[in-house]
Amino acid sequence: MYTAKGKADKNSLLTDHMPLVKRLAHQMKAKLPASVEVDDLMQAGMIGLLDAINRYEENHGAQFETYAVLRIRGAMLDELRSSDWMPRSTRQNMRKVESAMHELTQQLGRPPSESEVAKALKLSLSDYQEMLGDSGGHQLLYYEDFHDADGEGGSDSFLDRYAQDDEDPLKALLETDFRQAVIDAIDALPAREKMLMGLYYEEELNLKEIGAVMGVSESRVSQLHTQAVARMRAYLKELAWT
Template identity: 60%
Template structure:
């Protein structure tokens, strides 16, 4: 069937709801790190819209948008889950670093140095920095953290929020004070790491540009960023923002 402009009904529905897909993508992007491209979310959302259109059984026209929103958001979250992928061994090493950084900070009542952290991990400084480099892309929150049953490497950030009725896990975190906890964790970072996080997340500079500002190599920036994220995850775990205790 065609409308008055010669478009198929399918094309008409897609055209009508494309602005909604873009709106949902930008709403989600606002809660995500700068490295997530909004165009990727929009592309995933359009796939979700097509899926909704093919599966929806029209009864009351006004209900389609509600159904489509669920399919669009689901497609975007699936895209983010795929981007969360990191080799199991690397994720495990970063988790060890998180735990050691937090343990040493409590023991020393200050931030441990890289040499102290490497010694606690029983590796050389060079090996420790290699672990940080391999952990490039380590994120503060993984969508696997929301699943409540990802095995020994899963941190279950939302174990204490399963009763929340929000369909958006990131919004559930924000609603329960996670944003404030993150801001405080950043403020408590060592000065260099705090500056780096500000340049990356607030000024939206890339690693190469940050290297110029800090007068260090891009690879060194990546290491410091990985360590900052690990330090923050360790602190948040200790504050019971995950399903694990600090000594797990």
């Protein structure tokens, strides 16, 4: 994969990592509405892979695949945002969920139950779970998280402490303790959601397979995944505010 001068062979990197793009596209598709085409995600992912190849420098401290995964996923998310696949109202609902989780965790000293979050939002449990189902595809990171509510970087920015003064926030995340913060956020999840995240991201099972392991429906797995992501976002925001 290297030339005579010791530099990465871009063609080899592209060929060797095309299966990675396909795998990431199918992983993301599993959490998204039926209207999202996996081919569109793969096309966007290939653009992200090419960008990673062009930007990557062997001496920047991260393995290429680690860097490429961030670029590929980022390009796929950009494609989803440009298609406006998740309504603004859905993101607003999830911010309310995150806020309720944060406040309840502070009050209770533990992760709140679904019933407790639903009560805080003045929703029935079934309505809360329906909201989670409608929010499938909620992500741990959005571009907006690097900016405040007015679209400008500021002290309230979600990831200020992880990506300060850097033109490439994804690269900044690689070079900070953000990875450990995410690991800590997963460890702080309730046992059931922690197991789900392990099955999904480490074992790479799809939602249907996870449902079979956990003894619940695929739609229930989707709800729990969305809730777990909301808990993690609330946890990371708390770190950014302290």
